[in-house]
Amino acid sequence: MAQRVLIVGASVGGATAAITLRNLGIETVLLEKELVKAKPCGGAVPPAAFHEFDLPQSLIDRKVKQCLIVSPSGQETHVPVMGSVPSDDDYVAMVRREVFDGFLRERAQQRGAELIHGQLVGLQVEPHGVTATYRSMSDGREAKLTADVVIGADGAYSPTARMLGLPNLPRAVAIQERIALPPSKMARWEETADLYLGREVSPDLYAWAFPKCDHIAVGIGAGPGHTAKAKQLLANLKARLGPALDHGRLILREAHVLPMEPRKQMAFDRAMLIGDAAGLVVHTSGEGIYWAMKSGQIAAQVLAHALDTPDAAHLRLYEQLWWQQYGTMYTFLRWLQRWGYGNERQMEVFTEMCRNIDVQRLTFDSYMYKQMTPGPWLAQMRMTWDIINAQARNYVRRRTPLREQETYAVV
Ligand SMILES: Cc1cc2nc3c(=O)[nH]c(=O)nc-3n(C[C@H](O)[C@H](O)[C@H](O)COP(=O)(O)OP(=O)(O)OC[C@H]3O[C@@H](n4cnc5c(N)ncnc54)[C@H](O)[C@@H]3O)c2cc1C
Incomplete structure (x- = not known):
């Protein structure tokens, strides 16, 4: 049976999207190639993340x-x-990312998301659904996975974006x-x-x-x-x-x-990009953890209401909500980076x-x-x-x- 949503990348953005989808009762698979090494990161996180995503202080x-x-x-x-x-x-x-990401990933699994230790190597988005090819990290074999929609939460190099034919940022x-x-x-x-x-x-x-x-x-x-x-x-x-x-x-x-640049388009037919894959890092501070989590949450909420018609016209509501809420802040911080540095x-x-x-x-x-x-x-x-x-x-x-x-x- 096809899983409803496939999320590529189970770091902060992907895990938050998975938790949000599972809280809304949607079948979710997380595909992650790296379960041992931590994401290189300064690990500075604002208190808003702890309030908004109900995170324990023990992670600090x-x-x-x-x-x-x-x-x-x-x-x-x-x-x-x-x-x-x-x-x-x-x-x-x-925070240390090995601790922080590990917690989010475990929470996503506890809420019922399936975690596959594998690397995305191919992606086909067709009118009736999405087919992903991945290489298992345990035995190196390739396998296929079908879903209704894919969320690319796979970071700054985003293979998902690349396989969708998008340019590098x-x-x-x-x-x-x-x-x-x-x-x-x-x-x-x-x-x-x-x-x-x-x-x-x-x-x-x-x-x-x-x-x-x-x-x-x-x-x-x-x-x-x-x-x-x-x-x-x-x-x-x-x-x-x-x-x-x-x-x-x-x-x-x-x-x-x-x-260093947000993507002009972050939602497509049956596909969405969040966090670094969508270029959502704030320039003055290099801050991306909160933004990856927030974009994961908003994307998942929009998707939950559009699962029966997951085309760009419906999914791009995510982009509109994002820029309505954070557009002014992004523009100001971008100007501040150029002015101050x-x-x-x-x-x-x-x-x-x-x-x-x-x-x-x-x-x-x-x-x-x-x-x-x-x-x-x-x-x-x-x-x-x-x-x-x-x-x-x-x-x-x-x-x-x-x-x-x-x-x-x-x-
Ligand atoms: C050195 C450094 C310091 C930083 N310091 C801070 C800081 O102090 N505070 C802050 O807020 N931000 C900081 N950032 C930015 C922050 O790390 C990122 O913005 C944030 O991690 C983005 O989260 P994400 O979930 O979008 O992507 P990522 O955290 O990059 O996760 C992407 C995930 O996708 C997986 N993946 C990639 N390709 C595949 C594939 N083919 N198949 C399966 N899985 C795949 C990766 O293994 C990874 O787990 C820093 C970044 C760097 C590099």
């Missing part, structure tokens, strides 16, 4: 309450993680090392996450140091024009962190790509602007709770005034990047 390694932003010249801005209405729930959760590379540190060194990152800006660590995105249970994850993002330099950028970041990493032990080095002078302005309390509140309301409401006019005037001042200051007098101050060596 640490709650970050403070962000340190360091500009190319070494200007430091300490930003408390706080929305416009301060609450105990103001934090950035740090422009991609950034992100590379990260997990480094175990002695407790005396970890204390520095007890409740703090660091972001580093500068051409030598991340020319157009940012570099990070995120604390986990017993280790620190240090990584860099490099946009489409800089991917070949990724290893060098990571080495530079470690040089910049210097003694903070002394006595560290490398546990894991991991890398993957991030889509465009060059080192702008990175200095960005670091200064993060001291403005209205900017902090706007940023954390949109990050933690996925809400973006314009502040009162007085706050908007204050922000505009501060931006003009910071912009003028940094244009009149250039700050010297740390690498030129010889405070650390670029290796």
